[in-house]
Amino acid sequence: MFSRFAVALTTLAAAAVCFMNGAEARGSSPIGISVNSSSHKKTFNKLNRRGRDDDEDIFEGKATWFIPHKHDGEIGACGEYEADDDWIVAMNADQYGDMDEVSDEVCFRKVRIYHEDKSVDALVTDACPSCDYGSLDLTQVVFQELGKLKTGVLDITWEFLN
Structure with missing residues (x-):
C-alpha cells in the first residue's frame, strides 16, 4: 500500500514540475513523464532517482x-x-x-x-x-x-x- 502511494506521489510531483515548466507528459519514462529540455531533464532526474546514491x-x-x-x-x-x-x-x-x-x-x-x-x-x-x-x-x-x-x-x- 505504502509503495503504491509513494509511486503515485512521485508521479504527481514530477507531473507538477513538468507542468509548471511547460513540459508535456508522454509516457516514456518509468513513471510516465518525458521531459525534453536539459533543465527540465535535470529536475525530472532528481525526482526519478530519489532513493538512489547518485554519486x-x-x-x-x-x-x-x-x-x-x-x-x-x-x-x-x-x-x-x-x-x-x-x-x-x-x-x-x-x-x-x-x-x-x-x-x-x-x-x-x-x-x-x-x-x-x-x-x-x-x-x-x-x-x-x-x-x-x-x-x-x-x-x-x-x-x-x-x-x-x-x-x-x-x-x-x-x-x-x-
Missing part, C-alpha cells in the same frame, strides 16, 4: 566513436560478434578490468548515456584500452543519437541500467 551511479567522461569491423575486429572484448550498426559501446579499460578476459562486471550490461538534452541506451560488448576512466567508445549509430560524427568527441555522463 556512485553516474559516471562522467568523453564519448568517441568506432567502427567494429575497422577498429580491432568484429569480435568484441566480451567475446561476441559486433556489427557496425549495433547499439553497443566499448567500456574504458579502468572500468572494464582485465583486458585479457571477459568482464563479468560490465559485459552485456545496458548503459544510458547522456549528452546535453539527449540520451541513448546501448549494450557494453567491448573494451576501449585508450579511453580514460568514465569514457566510452560508441558505435556510429549510438554516437549519432547524441551528436554529429564530425564532432568526434562529446562530453557525457552515463549510468548502468542493470
Whole structure:
C-alpha cells in the first residue's frame, strides 16, 4: 500500500514540475513523464532517482566513436560478434578490468548515456584500452543519437541500467 502511494506521489510531483515548466507528459519514462529540455531533464532526474546514491551511479567522461569491423575486429572484448550498426559501446579499460578476459562486471550490461538534452541506451560488448576512466567508445549509430560524427568527441555522463 505504502509503495503504491509513494509511486503515485512521485508521479504527481514530477507531473507538477513538468507542468509548471511547460513540459508535456508522454509516457516514456518509468513513471510516465518525458521531459525534453536539459533543465527540465535535470529536475525530472532528481525526482526519478530519489532513493538512489547518485554519486556512485553516474559516471562522467568523453564519448568517441568506432567502427567494429575497422577498429580491432568484429569480435568484441566480451567475446561476441559486433556489427557496425549495433547499439553497443566499448567500456574504458579502468572500468572494464582485465583486458585479457571477459568482464563479468560490465559485459552485456545496458548503459544510458547522456549528452546535453539527449540520451541513448546501448549494450557494453567491448573494451576501449585508450579511453580514460568514465569514457566510452560508441558505435556510429549510438554516437549519432547524441551528436554529429564530425564532432568526434562529446562530453557525457552515463549510468548502468542493470
